Amino acid sequence: MLLLLPCRLVAYALESLDLEKGSAIAIDMPMNCKSVVIYLAIVLAGYVVVSIADSFAAREIxxxxxxxxxxxxxxxxxxxxMFYGRYDGLKCRVVDAxxxxxxxxxxxxxxxxxxxxNGDLSWCDFLERVNRMKGKEFIAAAQPVETFTNILFSSGTTGTLNFVFCLELMHIWTKSFCDPxxxxxxxxxxxxxxxxxxxxLDIRKGDIVSWPTNLGWMMGPWLVYASLLNGASMALYNGSPLGPGxxxxVQKFLSLHILPRSQHKEGARGCNAGSSMLPQLSLVRSWRNANSTSGYDWSAxxxxxxxxxxxxIDEYLWLMGRARYKPIIEYCGGTEIGGGFVTGSLQQAQSLSAFSTPAMCCNLFILGEDGHPIGMPLWNGKVGISFSFIISGIPEYLQLSFSSQVLRRHGDVFERTARGFYHAHGRADDTMNLGGIKVSSVEIERICNGVDSNIVETAAIGIPPSGGGPEQLAVAVVLKNSNITPQDLQKLRMSFNSALQKTLNPLFRVSQVVPAPSLPRTASNKVMRRVLRQQLAEHNQSSKI
Known part of the structure; x- marks a missing residue:
């Protein structure tokens, strides 16, 4: 009820704007109580949420x-x-956009x-338009199951997208085959x-779920639905999650009593049965390096x-030790499917930094270079995904079945071991994962190419560290004047960082700039980034040895 009342009021205020039903309404905010209320109110009133991450520069907005x-x-x-503790004027960037x-x-x-x-509204003026409706029930907009409720953005999409219910707004796709x-x-x-x-993930009624993220990324809306539809509560932290705050x-919300002890399922630990969901390994590394969790009790x-x-693996073991070695469930999916396709499970034996099963209603096919599934017992290649997903409990004419139709080809390289576990080995296509954000190489290269007049062309590559962990951004650069010193490369790296953070995303950082006489290309003149990635990874490994 505490969430329902403000959602109703915001829904009434949205209707007072006289927008056509189905209109797109954007949210560019930190993920806090107000942004969640706004998100739910937009859906309740029959409009479409446009999710924009609060870290984006004006151009991306x-x-x-x-x-x-x-x-x-x-x-x-x-x-x-910002997610990494950086403070900036969000409203300024929206105006600049x-x-x-x-x-x-x-x-x-x-x-x-x-x-x-002129034409903008303050939050107070927006709500005052419908103060007379405070406390009154809002009748939710009744819409078909295939109606759009949210538009998110991804530059990590590969392969075909065969949504069986994406027909009425196909113009969105035709306008956005280029990233994002x-x-x-x-x-x-x-x-x-x-x-x-x-x-x-065993999220259930009475749980408290904390997952530092933003509504502009898939895990923001995912958290809203994953918690509330299962009767759980969200714990939203107002600030950077990197420090001891x-x-x-986390210790504070673990002490809350959401349900009486007698209402929790058998096996819940503590009276709160809390689940803390932590989306990025870089968070764990920051906590570990700064000893941010020292003195705090996460055992519940x-x-x-x-x-x-x-x-x-090392950082996972450290994290598990903060909570008496509770398990870490790996979860990998995509914005297109609204969830995971490969994951772990509390019902199975788990292996650190590995997945144990395809997600429910999902089949995985690891594909070889020819695009065909590779047989057992050892698979290593790209992942193809198919679904067999029937919604029960709703009228027959509303039921949707994917019936094992191939939905998409994923861009990550996976290995299936002889023991049945899956290991992810990074991107196989021309996208990379930087700090949990999938971004196209082309986007980065477009910006880097304009940094210096001495640059002929660049190639952006994500390099996975030898010990595991997030990809690091490396840029191979072809120069007009090849006589360049290490100091020049350092200055170029700083220039790349400045341009990327100003134009694309303030969280992106180039870790390495490598000069090259030319870029490897296919017969059709496409840059072979996979070859560059392999060469750089081998070079970095041999340098350490």
Whole structure:
């Protein structure tokens, strides 16, 4: 009820804007209580959420607003706590993006740090339009199951996308075959998220789930549905999760009594049955290096989960030790399917930094170079995914069955071991995973090519560390003047970082710049980034030896 009342009020306020039903409404905010209320209210009132990560530069915000044809954007004024503790003006970037009408939430009680544009609304003025409706029931918009409710963006998409229910808004796809790609969620997508959470991560009624993320990434909306549809609560931290403040926050919510002890299922540890879900390995590395969890008690955590980045066994063991060696469930999926395709399970023996099973209702086929499935017992190649997913408990005419149709080809290289576990070995295509964010090499190269007049061309590659963990961004560069010193390369690396962080994403960092006389190419003149990736990985390994 505490969540329902503000959602109803915001839904009434949205209707007062006189937008056509199905209009796109963007959210570019930190993931906090207000942004979750706004998200649910948009869906409740029959509009479509446009999810934009709060770390994006103005250019990226503008691109997503244009692709989605958003009519309104919700944003926050003043300093915004970025994921990595960086503070920046979110409202300034939305203005620079030339957004449509903005509804602006103040970040502090003293008011706004900058004057609103003509046509923009403050949060208070927006709600005051419907104050008379406070407490009144809002009748949810009744829509077909295939109706779009959320547009997210991904530059990591590969292969074909055969959504059987993506017909009425196909113009979104035709406008976005170049990165970033628009990924629509429908009324059925939340069921996939909730089913994964219940089946594989054991999220259940009365649990508290913490997963530091943002509504602009798949795991933000996933967290909303995975927790609420299973009767759990979200624990949203207002600030950077890297320091001891977050560790204290976790200890605090683990002491909460969401349900009486007698209502918890047998086997729940502690009266809260808490689950703390931690999406990126870089978080664990930061906690470990800074000893951020020292003095805080996480022993009541029932399980961890990880997604977004490649795993590192040593850091996983350290994390498990913070909670008396509770298990870590690996979870890998995609925005297109609203959940995972390969995961771990509390019902099976687990292996560190490995997956133990395809996700529920999902079949995996590891493909060789010829695109055909590789047989047992040892598989190593790209992953193809098919679904057999029937929704029960709803009228027959609403049921959807994927009936083993191939949905997509995933861009990661996977190995299936003789013991039946799956290991991820990074991207196989022209995208990379930087800090849990999938980004196209072409996007990075476009920016790097314009940094210096001495650059002929560049190739951006994600290099997995030899000991496991997140990919590191390396840039191979072909120069007009090949007489270049190590100091020149360092200056070029800093210039690349500055341009990428200003234009693309403030979280991206180039770790290595490598000069090359030319780039390897196919007969059709395509850059062979996979060859470069292999050469750089071997060079880095031999240098360490």
């Amino acid at each position: 503008s691109t997503r607003l244009k692709i989605s044809n958003a009519k309104v954007i919700f944003t926050q004024d003043g300093g915004t706590a 030339e957004s449509p009408m903005a509804i602006v939430i103040p970040s502090r009680s003293s008011g706004f740090s900058m004057k609103l544009r 790609k628009a990924i629509p969620w429908t009324n059925i997508t939340p069921l996939k998220a909730a089913a994964d959470a219940w089946c594989h 977050f560790a204290k926050f 955590i029932r399980c961890f989960a990880s997604t977004g980045e490649a795993s590192n």
